[in-house]
Amino acid sequence: MPAPLPLHLAVALEGAGWHPSAWRDPRARADELLSPAYWTDLVREAETGTLDLVTVEDSLGIQTTSPDGPDDRVDQVRGRLDAVLIAARVAPVTRGVGVVPVATVTHTEPFHVSKAIATLDYVSRGRAGWQVRVSPREWEAELFGRRTVPAIGSDLDAPESVAAMEELFDEAADYVEVVRRLWDSWEDDAEIRDVATGRFVDREKLHYIDFEGRWFSVRGPSIVPRPPQGQPLVTALAHRSVPYRFAAKAADVVFVTAHDAEEAGRIVAEVRHEQAAAGRQDEPLHVFGDLVVFLADDERAAAERKAHLDALSGTDFTSDAPVFVGTPGGLADRLEDLRGAGLTGFRLRPGTIPHDLEAVTRGLVPELRRRGIFRERYDAPTLRGRLGLERPANRYAATTGGAR
Amino acid sequence: MSQNSPTGKPRKQIHLAAHFPGVNNTTVWSDPRSGSHIEFDSFLRFAQAAERAKFDFLFLAEGLRLREQGGQIYDLDVVGRPDTFTILAALAAVTDRLGLAGTINSTFNEPYEVARQFASLDHLSGGRAAWNVVTSWDAFTGENFRRGGYLAQEDRYERAKLFMRTTWELFDSWRGEEIVADKETGVFLADATVGTFERHDAQFDIRGRFDVPRSPQGRPVIFQAGDSDEGREFAAATADAIFSRHATLEAGRPFYADVKARLTKYGRTPEQLLILPAATFVLGDTDAEAREYADVVRRQQVSGQTAIRFLEQLWNRDLSEYDPDGPLPDVDPVVGENAIARGRASVRMYRDPLQTAKEWRELATAKKLSIRELMIEVTGRQSFVGSPATVAAEIDDLVQRDASDGFILVPHITPDGLDDFADKVVPILQERGVFRTDYAGTTLRDHLGLAPLEVPLPAGRR
Numbered sequence: 113m114p115a116p117l118p119l120h121l122a123v124a125l126e127g128a129g130w131h132p133s134a135w136r137d138p139r140a141r142a143d144e145l146l147s148p149a150y151w152t153d154l155v156r157e158a159e160t161g162t163l164d165l166v167t168v169e170d171s172l173g174i175q176t177t178s179p180d181g182p183d184d185r186v187d188q189v190r191g192r193l194d195a196v197l198i199a200a201r202v203a204p205v206t207r208g209v210g211v212v213p214v215a216t217v218t219h220t221e222p223f224h225v226s227k228a229i230a231t232l233d234y235v236s237r238g239r240a241g242w243q244v245r246v247s248p249r250e251w252e253a254e255l256f257g258r259r260t261v262p263a264i265g266s267d268l269d270a271p272e273s274v275a276a277m278e279e280l281f282d283e284a285a286d287y288v289e290v291v292r293r294l295w296d297s298w299e300d301d302a303e304i305r306d307v308a309t310g311r312f313v314d315r316e317k318l319h320y321i322d323f324e325g326r327w328f329s330v331r332g333p334s335i336v337p338r339p340p341q342g343q344p345l346v347t348a349l350a351h352r353s354v355p356y357r358f359a360a361k362a363a364d365v366v367f368v369t370a371h372d373a374e375e376a377g378r379i380v381a382e383v384r385h386e387q388a389a390a391g392r393q394d395e396p397l398h399v400f401g402d403l404v405v406f407l408a409d410d411e412r413a414a415a416e417r418k419a420h421l422d423a424l425s426g427t428d429f430t431s432d433a434p435v436f437v438g439t440p441g442g443l444a445d446r447l448e449d450l451r452g453a454g455l456t457g458f459r460l461r462p463g464t465i466p467h468d469l470e471a472v473t474r475g476l477v478p479e480l481r482r483r484g485i486f487r488e489r490y491d492a493p494t495l496r497g498r499l500g501l502e503r504p505a506n507r508y509a510a511t512t513g514g515a516r
Numbered sequence: 517m518s519q520n521s522p523t524g525k526p527r528k529q530i531h532l533a534a535h536f537p538g539v540n541n542t543t544v545w546s547d548p549r550s551g552s553h554i555e556f557d558s559f560l561r562f563a564q565a566a567e568r569a570k571f572d573f574l575f576l577a578e579g580l581r582l583r584e585q586g587g588q589i590y591d592l593d594v595v596g597r598p599d600t601f602t603i604l605a606a607l608a609a610v611t612d613r614l615g616l617a618g619t620i621n622s623t624f625n626e627p628y629e630v631a632r633q634f635a636s637l638d639h640l641s642g643g644r645a646a647w648n649v650v651t652s653w654d655a656f657t658g659e660n661f662r663r664g665g666y667l668a669q670e671d672r673y674e675r676a677k678l679f680m681r682t683t684w685e686l687f688d689s690w691r692g693e694e695i696v697a698d699k700e701t702g703v704f705l706a707d708a709t710v711g712t713f714e715r716h717d718a719q720f721d722i723r724g725r726f727d728v729p730r731s732p733q734g735r736p737v738i739f740q741a742g743d744s745d746e747g748r749e750f751a752a753a754t755a756d757a758i759f760s761r762h763a764t765l766e767a768g769r770p771f772y773a774d775v776k777a778r779l780t781k782y783g784r785t786p787e788q789l790l791i792l793p794a795a796t797f798v799l800g801d802t803d804a805e806a807r808e809y810a811d812v813v814r815r816q817q818v819s820g821q822t823a824i825r826f827l828e829q830l831w832n833r834d835l836s837e838y839d840p841d842g843p844l845p846d847v848d849p850v851v852g853e854n855a856i857a858r859g860r861a862s863v864r865m866y867r868d869p870l871q872t873a874k875e876w877r878e879l880a881t882a883k884k885l886s887i888r889e890l891m892i893e894v895t896g897r898q899s900f901v902g903s904p905a906t907v908a909a910e911i912d913d914l915v916q917r918d919a920s921d922g923f924i925l926v927p928h929i930t931p932d933g934l935d936d937f938a939d940k941v942v943p944i945l946q947e948r949g950v951f952r953t954d955y956a957g958t959t960l961r962d963h964l965g966l967a968p969l970e971v972p973l974p975a976g977r978r
Contacts, residue, residue, distance in 0.1 A: 191690075191695065200603075
């Protein structure tokens with residue numbers, strides 16, 4: 113029997129955890145959510161479990177339970193820090209784990225995001241990624257006041273909603289294309305420091321990207337030389353056909369929310385189909401399953417933990433992603449089952465932090481190692497390398513002539 | 517050492533900052549000691565040297581488009597730089613006290629985004645963030661942004677003012693006591709609508725709730741670089757420090773007196789706005805040795821090719837056929853929009869090219885200077901040249917005689933160019949009793965001697 117393929121594992125860091133009452137857990141550091149020590153400790157914990165990467169959640173608007181704008185709740189965490197800056201702050205004090213912040217595309221500039229993530233790749237020495245997020249909310253558009261956004265109605269399958277989603281994700285696809293071109297706009301050996309000719313760079317190896325589209329025209333080149341990984345990891349969360357199509361075209365890792373093996377199989381098939389349609393069938397594209405996890409040493413204790421939090425918040429916790437409540441061993445079984453349907457890895461969203469994060473790194477990880485499906489140590493220096501992704505060739509390097 | 521200055525006043529404490537060497541000909545990349553200007557290790561070493569020397573802050577400049585000359589990317593100087601926010605946040609991890617200052621322009625950004633980035637940086641650094649607000653940028657740079665370069669010069673300045681006021685409103689939308697996080701009662705937030713803002717003016721039409729709670733400093737420290745009358749007024753009204761170009765006694769004193777005098781009408785005292793000129797330095801064991809080395813550095817900074825490119829920026833025409841070791845061109849500059857050099861601040865300094873060319877010709881004739889020699893003569897000469905004792909005495913003298921409150925030092929070597937200053941000049945300043953031997957506080961406002969912000973703010977500063 114061939115050795116099972118190694119499994120990839122990520123955690124998604126959000127405030128005190130993904131349960132709205134997570135901050136009331138006895139161990140939650142509820143008054144430290146804005147401190148650098150908090151984030152450093154979490155990412156270091158992920159690193160002790162040799163996890164592939166952490167994502168850092170973000171949104172442009174304040175946290176809310178309402179799709180229509182900020183709610184007036186005072187019983188949940190409100191307020192957060194910019195995820196790219198959190199990632200940059202933790203990068204120099206970690207060595208192995210990938211750092212993947214959310215950065216929103218709808219109201220920000222691709223030139224800025226491109227140089228921020230490229231620089232994150234420098235400060236992390238090749239461990240940077242980016243979770244692309246669109247911002248479809250009118251109330252978030254009002255924070256910027258530059259534009260309106262296509263309205264997605266409450267019926268997501270209605271034709272108007274699908275059309276609005278297509279518009280947002282088409283723009284996101286152009287955005288990622290601009291960012292990726294900017295990452296390639298310097299060839300790796302563009303800096304020559306040729307004392308004899310007095311030239312610092314070989315300008316033939318710097319390239320205007322000259323992107324012209326419906327939403328952007330960006331000239332380039334980037335001001336940041338090509339980052340260590342060439343192309344930092346691009347990731348996206350996707351729940352339906354339009355974002356699957358976007359991710360299959362633009363991302364290196366797509367996070368999906370399959371609730372069982374059958375649904376996972378269906379989603380993976382759709383993503384692979386879209387991948388082929390985008391002409392990327394020969395490129396690796398990871399499909400990670402997202403799960404919210406509430407863990408304890410026995411199932412009853414795990415259920416009690418979640419029930420207690422639910423009682424505090426007054427409602428049963430639900431999520432876009434499946435919610436797993438149980439033991440690390442049970443979770444390992446569940447992951448193996450889902451993996452059989454074609455998922456290449458998982459991103460776990462800790463219900464509470466640090467409790468469920470530590471249950472992943474200190475409970476689940478040893479269990480997966482015992483089963484021979486998870487690494488003992490970091491075996492590649494870069495995030496791409498760890499995910500089996502090669503350092504891509506520069507799209508401009510083969511062309512002749514270069515920039516003017 | 518005397519506790520009093522030559523003027524009989526109590527001796528002022530000097531403020532010192534370090535500017536990471538950047539994209540210009542003063543950064544000497546051909547020196548074997550010159551390292552990367554991109555790798556994080558360079559920033560780490562530079563920042564740690566500045567912190568070892570107890571400097572107030574580290575400063576990063578900005579550029580959002582690679583410079584061009586003659587329709588081609590300018591390749592003779594260091595090219596490229598990393599992202600400011602990302603570098604500063606990463607440096608917060610490897611320093612404890614050093615202030616972290618970045619230039620962020622107000623044209624190709626939006627207030628909500630910049631406010632959340634600076635507030636985040638201030639949280640992640642424990643209160644060490646500073647923002648150098650630049651007031652204008654050009655359409656050439658705009659080609660990298662979806663907004664483009666449509667703003668007229670006067671609108672860009674207006675936008676900068678409104679931009680800053682808007683970010684202040686966002687910073688101040690949290691007072692700092694709203695997070696209760698009481699696990700027993702289940703109250704996380706004391707104020708259900710904290711962060712609410714609304715802004716409708718000539719530039720911004722925005723509303724909502726700001727999502728970054730008040731940071732340790734309340735807002736980043738504000739720096740400006742304005743030199744025009746309008747710029748000085750803007751700084752007097754709003755800034756905590758002003759970056760000037762006037763690092764000499766003759767130019768520094770009038771500028772200093774003028775700017776400080778403007779503060780009264782805004783209800784501010786002279787201590788509330790620091791004047792910090794950018795300055796370069798060349799050190800040697802003796803003054804003579806330093807002068808000799810300074811000549812070497814100047815020739816490294818202005819090669820024959822660089823001299824021709826400099827001249828083209830004023831002449832606004834292709835001068836590549838001219839010999840840098842020969843005389844100035846006898847043709848006149850092309851007057852009008854500069855089509856030769858793009859993305860360079862220096863171009864904007866030549867407001868009257870014909871007059872400047874005339875002065876340069878007269879200088880070259882009088883001193884018998886070649887093109888290269890003239891360019892060495894007229895472009896950015898070193899501020900401080902001498903032994904550590906000489907340089908320390910000069911710096912102290914300039915500060916005590918109110919030519920400045922300190923200096924932003926720009927070494928010519930990346931990343932270790934600050935080391936000699938840190939190790940040799942700073943101890944002398946400390947011995948003279950004019951520079952701290954350790955940080956007295958934890959925030960940049962503490963280092964700069966600025967009082968903590970009061971919330972709500974006086975109406976005059978909103």
